[in-house]
Structures are given as C-alpha cells and as structure tokens.
Amino acid sequence: MTEFDLIYRYFDHQSDLTQKNHLGSASILKGLGDDAAVIEFTADAKWVSCVDTLVQGRHFSDDWSQVETLAFAIGYKSVAVNVSDLAAMGAAPHSILLALALPERLANEKWLSEFAKGLFHACSQFGVQLIGGDTTRHDKLVISITANGLIESGLSAIYRNGAQVGDKVYVSGTLGDACYALHHLSDESLSDSAKIAQQLAHRLHMPTPRVQLGQALAKQGQATAMIDVSDGLVQDLTHICQQSGVQVRLHLESLPASTPLQQVELTERLRCQLTGGDDYELLFTLPAGVSPPDGLDCSDTQITCIGEVISAAQPNSDTPLVELTYQAQVLSDDYPAPFAQMPNLQGFQHFV
Ligand code: ADP
Numbered sequence: 001m002t003e004f005d006l007i008y009r010y011f012d013h014q015s016d017l018t019q020k021n022h023l024g025s026a027s028i029l030k031g032l033g034d035d036a037a038v039i040e041f042t043a044d045a046k047w048v049s050c051v052d053t054l055v056q057g058r059h060f061s062d063d064w065s066q067v068e069t070l071a072f073a074i075g076y077k078s079v080a081v082n083v084s085d086l087a088a089m090g091a092a093p094h095s096i097l098l099a100l101a102l103p104e105r106l107a108n109e110k111w112l113s114e115f116a117k118g119l120f121h122a123c124s125q126f127g128v129q130l131i132g133g134d135t136t137r138h139d140k141l142v143i144s145i146t147a148n149g150l151i152e153s154g155l156s157a158i159y160r161n162g163a164q165v166g167d168k169v170y171v172s173g174t175l176g177d178a179c180y181a182l183h184h185l186s187d188e189s190l191s192d193s194a195k196i197a198q199q200l201a202h203r204l205h206m207p208t209p210r211v212q213l214g215q216a217l218a219k220q221g222q223a224t225a226m227i228d229v230s231d232g233l234v235q236d237l238t239h240i241c242q243q244s245g246v247q248v249r250l251h252l253e254s255l256p257a258s259t260p261l262q263q264v265e266l267t268e269r270l271r272c273q274l275t276g277g278d279d280y281e282l283l284f285t286l287p288a289g290v291s292p293p294d295g296l297d298c299s300d301t302q303i304t305c306i307g308e309v310i311s312a313a314q315p316n317s318d319t320p321l322v323e324l325t326y327q328a329q330v331l332s333d334d335y336p337a338p339f340a341q342m343p344n345l346q347g348f349q350h351f352v
C-alpha cells in the first residue's frame with residue numbers, strides 16, 4: 001500500500017465532516033489532500049494549518065555524529081519544510097507548535113542550544129512565533145512541527161486542483177540540488193562528485209521556502225494550482241494532475257539546474273531533477289499569456305516555465321499524467337532518449 005493509498009483509505013472522512021464542522025461562522029474550506037488545510041472564520045480571515053514530521057534515519061542521517069554536527073540545520077529545516085507547505089497555499093506564515101521526541105544523548109546544552117538557534121533563526125527569517133509544543137523522551141530524534149498561516153484579507157488560497165488545459169507550468173529556483181547532495185556528500189572527498197555535492201549541501205540541509213513568491217501568487221490571483229516540490233517533481237506534479245483531472249507535458253531541456261548541477265552528466269542530473277526530494281520549490285500553473293508576478297521581494301528567485309497542461313486526464317487510461325519530452329520528442333519505451341531506458345519516475349515513498 002502506498003503512502004497515499006493509506007491516507008485516503010483510512011483517514012479521509014471529509015464527506016462526514018462537511019455538514020458537521022461548522023462552529024459559528026468557521027468552516028473548513030480545504031481539508032486533507034492539499035499542502036495545508038484552510039479554515040475560514042469570517043469572510044476576510046482564512047487560517048491555514050499543516051504538520052510535517054522529521055524522523056532520524058529517514059529525513060536526516062541516522063548517524064549520531066551527523067545528528068550532533070547538524071543540530072543547527074536540523075532546527076532550521078524542521079521549520080522551513082513546514083513554512084514551505086504554507087507558501088504552497090499562498091499563505092503568510094504566522095506561528096508554529098513544536099513536538100520534540102528527544103533521545104537522552106541529545107538532551108544536553110550543546111545540542112539543544114544549537115538546535116534552538118537554528119529553529120529560531122528560521123522563525124525570525126520567515127516571521128513565525130513558536131507558540132507551544134510537547135517534549136518527550138525517545139530513542140531516536142523525531143521532530144513534528146505544526147505550522148499556521150493566514151491568507152491575506154480578500155485573497156484566496158491556491159489549491160492543487162484548479163489546473164486547466166492550456167495553462168503553463170512553472171517552477172521556482174532550481175531542481176535536483178538536494179538529491180545530488182544527499183547521494184554524493186559521502187563520496188571520496190577529493191572526487192568531483194563530492195566537490196559538487198559540497199557546493200549543494202546547503203540546499204539539502206537549509207532549504208529556502210518560497211514564502212514571498214507564494215504570497216505574490218495569491219495576491220496576483222491568477223495561479224490555477226500550486227504545490228511545493230518536496231517528494232520529487234514528477235510525483236508532486238502528478239498530485240496537481242490527479243486533483244485537477246489533467247495531463248501535463250514537461251520539457252526536459254527546460255528544467256532549471258543550478259551552476260554546480262550543470263556539471264553533472266545529463267541523465268543523472270535529470271533523474272535528480274525529476275525524482276529527487278527536498279527541493280522545496282513552488283510548482284504552479286498560470287493561464288497562457290499571464291506572466292508570473294514580478295517585483296517580488298525575492299528577486300534572486302528565478303521562475304522557469306517547464307511545460308504546459310495538454311489535455312483533460314483520460315479516466316482508466318494507461319497514459320501517464322506527466323508526459324516527458326526531450327528536443328520535441330515524447331519519451332517512451334521505444335524512444336527513451338536522453339535515457340537509455342525509461343527512468344522510474346516515482347519520487348520519495350514512505351510505503352510501497
Ligand atoms: P505534503 O507533501 O505537502 O506534506 P502530502 O502529499 O504528504 O503533503 O500529504 C497529502 C495530504 O494528506 C495532506 O493534505 C496531509 O494533510 C494528508 N495526510 C497525510 N497523512 C495524514 C494522516 N495520517 N491523517 C490525515 N491526513 C493526512
């Protein structure tokens with residue numbers, strides 16, 4: 001059973017709730033299924049809420065010396081990945097709650113003060129306050145953060161489900177950096193791959209959620225769908241396709257690569273860009289002819305058009321929802337170039 005089969009089979013009780021969950025004027029505009037839930041209190045106050053858990057040995061190294069060395073980055077990243085989900089709704093970050101399961105070995109001044117420094121550095125950078133949490137003892141480090149945000153008065157959150165045929169597909173920043181760093185940081189230290197990985201390590205350990213861009217898109221009011229890329233471009237784009245009922249064409253030569261990643265052999269680079277997790281870039285759709293917002297307070301954030309919505313999804317069809325093209329040719333088992341054979345496009349999976 002995949003992660004998503006499991007979620008929808010056991011935890012999707014939204015149809016039961018829609019009628020009952022009204023408290024005064026508060027209603028659930030979006031429940032399970034998007035980057036965050038959206039609750040409307042009054043016509044001009046929308047509350048956005050999400051939770052993400054980072055587990056030692058799964059989201060960061062199991063190795064104690066690494067967990068000790070990376071205390072600051074782990075604190076920072078736990079906040080950043082949650083803020084990224086708020087950004088993917090177009091929300092302004094507001095506050096967080098921190099649930100910490102702490103191993104004996106890390107319950108010391110050195111580790112905790114570094115972890116807290118990283119956490120509060122992210123809090124001040126993204127404008128969130130820690131407003132509570134829970135602390136327990138456990139044999140592995142587990143950090144679960146609930147993040148809250150607000151949709152600016154008069155604006156709407158951007159969901160995964162509104163992409164339309166003819167829309168263009170855009171992504172912020174560059175793709176694949178964190179994936180390459182994860183796989184090559186421990187290569188032989190003088191090798192070219194380790195040197196490239198070292199230049200990209202900050203993208204793995206200290207990702208930048210695209211908060212201003214998310215809010216600028218909400219303000220512009222033109223984006224039809226949005227998600228943050230946390231589990232791999234194709235997998236996350238497939239969520240947009242499934243929820244919007246559309247098929248998308250992606251152009252491999254358009255995928256944005258950082259300068260260090262451009263030195264990597266093409267097929268390995270593309271694999272990282274298509275399936276690597278931990279990018280925390282925003283992936284969104286805009287109607288043809290509408291440009292992404294400019295004048296952002298994030299002028300170093302590049303935005304690249306990487307494809308378009310080509311058709312409505314055909315129910316019960318074997319055609320993949322995300323079609324890949326390279327030099328104007330659609331990739332297929334018979335014509336997989338630039339790959340020797342069609343790559344496995346599945347991204348990060350917790351359960352298979
Ligand atoms: P993201 O990658 O943005 O964190 P996911 O794609 O992992 O989101 O999750 C899909 C949706 O499933 C989200 O809306 C999330 O809130 C919901 N979800 C995940 N696990 C559970 C759970 N155990 N119970 C209820 N909802 C869940």
Ligand code: MG
Nearest residue numbers: 035085228230
């Ligand atoms: Mg997300």
